[in-house]
Amino acid sequence: MFATKIFTSFVSNLFKIKPMQNAVLITIGDEILSGNTVDTNSNFIATELKNIGIKVVQIFTISDEIEIIKNTLKSAFEIGDLVITTGGLGPTRDDKTKKALAEFFDDEIALDEVTFEHLKAYMEKRGRIEILERNREQAFVPTKSTVFQNHYGTAPCMMMEQDGKLSFSLPGVPYEVKPLIKDQIIPYLKDKFSLNYLTTRIVSVVGIPESILADQIEDWELALPANLALSYLPVGTRVKLRLTATGIDEEFLQNQLENEIQKLFPIIGENIIATHEDKIEKILGEILNEKELTISTAESCTGGELAQLLTSNPGSSKYFIGGIVAYATQKKTDILHVSEGTIERFTVVSREVSREMADGCQSVFKTDISLSSTGVAGPGKGEDGKDVGLVYYTIKVKNESETFKLYLPHLERKDFIYFVSQKILQDLVGILIGK
Template sequence: MQVDIITIGDELLIGQVIDTNSAWMGQELNKEGFYVNRITSVSDDHEEILSVLRETTERSKIVLITGGLGPTRDDITKNTLCEFFNTKLVHNEQVLADVKTFLSGRVKNLNQLNQDQALVPESATVIRNPVGTAPILWFSYNGGVVVSMPGVPTEMQHAMHHEILPRLRKSFDTGFVEHKTILIHNIPEAVLAEMLSGWEDAVPKFIKVAYLPSPGKIRLRLSARGNDQQLLKSAIQNSVEALKPIIGDNIYAEEDQAIGEVIINLLKQQHKTVSLAESCSGGLMAHLITAVPGASEVFKGSLVAYSNEIKNRVLGVNKADLDQYGAVSRQVVEQMAKGAVDVFKTDFAVATSGIAGPSGGSKDKPVGTVWIAWASAHKVVSDCFQLGQMRDRVIMRTADTGLIRLKKLIENNDL
């Protein structure tokens, strides 16, 4: 079942606020088998909103709107919906009571703007909003629905979870949708597409293949829709199994997970711990790990050893090696990793040292040169990488490479 999403607000169009609502809704709708056909952001302009409503209701049976339901003058969605559906605003006592309850203890007397939140389109089904002042408005039209929700993400998400999605499931037959995402590292998109040309030709026509690249890695997504869920699952899994011999070790996960989550799950399974000694990655590896709930079970800590003094004094890197080989070297990064194992008393450690740029490079060590080491109490291994010339990408690729290689080393018992 096709869905259109409309997000309303000048702040979205000038970049003052990032539209996270449509991305979140797209994910949740997809889980339920709904197909998001188009996402449109529109200004707080009466005619623009009317124009978008005409377009979307002609092509989709489900139109979901966020934004423009607040109490201020620039919130014009309710009035515009009244004109579109040829109805008028009427007072709703239940909405007023909800507004009073929500604002109790914060506002002594409701002003006119707060009271006007209780004005709702007469032809709409009003859905109560327990986490805000603006009600949710449900319009039925020609076998379809238009739903208007607040733009505040927490309010929209509460409405979707508790009211909108359950109502949509009852009203529309969605069929089934199945996805499988393979995470691939260290193969450029064009190279991967060439490698998989024959494989893609063999994939059943009802499976859609999408390449989702980011610096240093690619998410390869397989999607299938239909009425036979078991057939969809089986066909996708067969395609994945045919994919593995082609890509081999460049696959680092078969679920759409952040690398931090992949590492944490692996360490939990093996009852192991990890620490980090980061220089050029500047703590990004630690962030990728600690962003995942439960990280404290396996992650002991990280040291951002940006200066040679800290590398020497805290991690025990030999000063003579720093002077002779420089901070960006096998000798130094291996000592950093071993030092982290000793300082944090962990089973494993990862260390990074490199030249992120844009300056600081040389003929022997150009910008983008990065050394990464992985250590345990018994072994240390390291490798040198050339990760490009854009600072942000060098940092991100360093963090991803360090954690992805750690996963493979642990799984292969190479540490």
């Protein structure tokens, strides 16, 4: 029986098509180009492909014009084994994406009865059968295409093949794209192609600027095996070293990555805060769970971003007790018991107010740790005349507290809030692990 399984596996792999390595993504739609809509599909698809060993080497964002689509497909097939398009598929007869696909693959568009029956069942299930005819055009597809039915929308996914290379054309709505990719396209690719494993580890480094870090680990980087790739990813004042290994044996790759990471500790060990988790809120969550510590937040200029980051982790209720966004000055005194005298003497954006906010927060929520922020996110100056970009934040652990000052006048409001929140959590991690 065991020998039969081995032979069956051998035959299955023997008839798989050559390895697929590179992918190109094409996002179609003027709404992306105009900035009105953020392209989240490409990030999701690239991540899913990476997990099965396919690397995205190019992402195009183009308008819904036939010649532009055809020209981009030509360029994509020149550099990639796999092309995935999202967007540009609609219920009207003037759907330019389908026409571009048909022309590019020397095909014609016709009604696919199976797709139409699926569309009919989809409409009936949702009580929208009266608009079936208006959506009938969705069942018209290139005749050479293989259709992957969309269970969460009306536009199907169409697969076309050219010289052993594949293209998948998907709708643009993210909640339709995700199940098509995860439940249908990824399993199809894994079954059809002989794919390498692609394994990634993240090493988080603090306290060293990126350029200096690169100099310090240059010899280590140059000595990396050929199947390992290194990327530098700055996030706030933290640098994430992303190590990616490619090969046919997943266990070997994991051991290989661990061995290379261990070689970093004699070089920059004092600056490493994590070697597995990627996001600072996840790194912090693991530490809080391990040390059985609770935490609370008192925010002003960060507007609840600290609480949002902390609660984005599953299981965060074990350590996050609560948070207060005391945006108005009066609420800092009413809820957090910041002294009016302190505010009058030092102004609301000050080291002293930040410290009293943390004290009040810890008192209200009875937590081991409290975090506070007070500053000017912009675009105008604060009510006390303080400059845009000035912020004070306090980290209080048990009875010990430390207050920090940042001045970030170059950052826009949204970036300011994100940077400050990331920095606060990063500094807390450093304090808790003694970095």
